Structure formats: C-alpha cells, structure tokens
Amino acid sequence: MSATVASFSVEYHQFLDRDGRLIGDDTPELAKDFEKLISIYKLMVQTRTFDFKAIALQRTGKLGTYASCLGHEAAQIAIGSAMRDEDCFAPMYRDYGTQLYRGVTMTEILLYWGGDERGNDYSGPRHDFAWCVPIATQCLHAAGAAMVYKLRDEKRVAVTVVGDGGSSKGDVLEAINAASAYNLPLVIVIMNNQWAISVPRSKQNSAKTLAQKGLGAGLHSVQVDGNDYIASHLVMEEAIERARNGNGASVVEMITYRLTDHTTADDASRYREDAEVEEAWKSEPIARLRKYLESEGQWDDKKQSELEKEVAKMIDIAVKEYLNTPSPGIASMFDYMYAELPHDLQAQKEFALKEAE
Helix, strand or coil: CCCCCCCCCCEEECCECCCCCECCCCCCHHHHCHHHHHHHHHHHHHHHHHHHHHHHHHHCCCCCCCCCCCCCHHHHHHHHHHCCCCCEEECCCCCHHHHHHCCCCHHHHHHHHCCCHHHHCCCCCCCCCCCCCCCCHHHHHHHHHHHHHHHHCCCCCEEEEEECCHHHCHHHHHHHHHHHHHCCCEEEEEEECCEECCEEHHHHCCCCCCHHHHHHHCCEEEEEECCCHHHHHHHHHHHHHHHHCCCCCEEEEEECCCCCCCCCCCCHHHCCCHHHHHHHHCCCHHHHHHHHHHHCCCCCHHHHHHHHHHHHHHHHHHHHHHHCCCCCCHHHHHCCCCCCCCHHHHHHHHHHHHHHC
16 A cells, blocks of 8 residues: 655746746736835846956955855845845855845955955844855854744744755755754745856756755745746745744745856856856846836836946945955954963964064
C-alpha cells in the first residue's frame, strides 16, 4: 500500500512582463499608485547610476574591491519598501538598494568599500546589521534577531538576503530550521541571480526552485520575478506581515540576473556567454518599470533627463564627501574590539603609533 501523506507547491508571482505590460486579470492597487512607483523608479535609477560611479572609482584606484548590484535594483528596493523602520535588515554585501531606501547614504557605502569601517556605522536604522561578506552568516544573525523579537513579544520582523550560491550553505538551513522550530518572525530572501560567482544555477543543484528549501521546514515558500518591482514588493509585504502577525517565517526566491561581474575582482566574460547576458538585459528591471510608467502617461524623456541630472549632482556630492573624509588614523584598528586592550595588542598599538610619527 502507498498513499500521499502531503503535497506541496511553490507559487510564482509576476504582474509586469519584460516589456512593461500588466499581465493577468487581477491588477493590484500598487500598479495605479503612480506617486509611489515614480519615487521607486527614481531610487532605482539613483542606485544604478551610483553603482556605475562606484565601479569607475574602483577602476581608477579610488575605491577598493566593490560588489555591484547591477540588475538587482527592483528586488532590493522592493525589500526595503515592504519593511517598517522598526524591522531589522541583515544584508549581504551588495544590497545597496534596500539600504538606500532605509536611509544608508551613498557616502557611507563608498567609505566601507574604500576600507573605512566607519562606513558600517551608517545612518540607516541603528538596529540593522552591518554588511556581511562571509557567505550566508547573515541568515543566522537575522534568525537571532527574530528570536529576540519573539521572546520580547515585539511586532518586529527580521529580513535577510542570501544569494543562490549562498543558499547552499548550512547557515541558511539552520536559520530555516530555527524559524520553523520557534515560529520566528523571519523572512529569508534568496536572491537568485543565476550565478554563484562562476557556478551557474544549473550546476548548484537539481531542484526546480530554490524557494522549496523552506518547504522541508514547513515555511511559506514562494518565487517571484525579481525584475518586477510591483510583484516583488507585494510578495515581500505579504511575507513580512505574515511573520509580524505570528503566522510563521517565509522563504522568498527572487528571480533576477547579475548583469555584471561578481565583484570588480572578477571577470565574468571568462565563464559566461555574451549572448546570455544580452538576453538578460531584455528583462532588466529599470527599463521595464520605465516602459510601464510611459505607457500610463506618467513618464517621458524630459522627466528622465531631469532625473539623470539630479542624480548626477547627488552622486557627485557623495563622492566628494567620501574622498574628503580624513583617514581614521592607525590607532583605530585597536580601539573597538576590547573594552580593555590586552597587553600584547597595547604594545602593537604603541609600536604602530611610533612608526606613524
């Protein structure tokens, strides 16, 4: 005898197709909230323009290794716009769109990638976590924050992001299991940009989706077109409110594409075909939202030109602030790890200060 004891499915959500046209019969209210969509579009353009500038700074020796967010703008900003200020964000190392929405400044981003840890002491919500370069450990940080909110009976949610490659790390499964065991107010976003540095999604595992990693723990698990801001925002809003209301954690897989190198230390042309990247550009998020706004009479070339000039000025100011920020000084590397500096490090600090004279 055999019987099916349980069956599962993963929903896929999309409202805007690659040409910026509404699809489906159920048009969400957000699709007609043009004031909101225009503000989001402006931030998407700012994020991308800033990204290009940061890469240029690195190429000219004015910034350290930098992780681009090119192609992720809609997905990242959708995460930020669905959160409340009191919620907690535990980022990976390229989540600038989310962070800019939450108040982190462009100057602070540049400081961090310029090697100045003061960039991590940013202007966004003080309870958000710093950038996390070790792969997937931020998922456990978020689970820990969610545990605190649960124990304190606070109506707050922890949100974290991990890449498709990072989702293979044990840290992610541990966070998922903790969320299941303790019914934590947690949302884990798997940002599936198709490449774990040089390893394509097709070689990472044979699962049909990455969202289904949450199903084994009984979590709400969905997939969304991450290049569609409207769908991404609504999926995140639902997942966050589910968690806030005590209805459990979620795993949200956002389908997007990394349109450039993994970081400025990478050369993606060595492992990706040009034709694949060219095809991905046809689905990119900024052009998609612009086409939709234009079709609704909400955007035009004149507004685009004005926006580009405004954004360029904002970025120039941020770059000047970054380049003109005085060095923190050599002693700073010793000052923030211990309440009382151990004798061996005290000796090293004194030596460093003497050598710097």
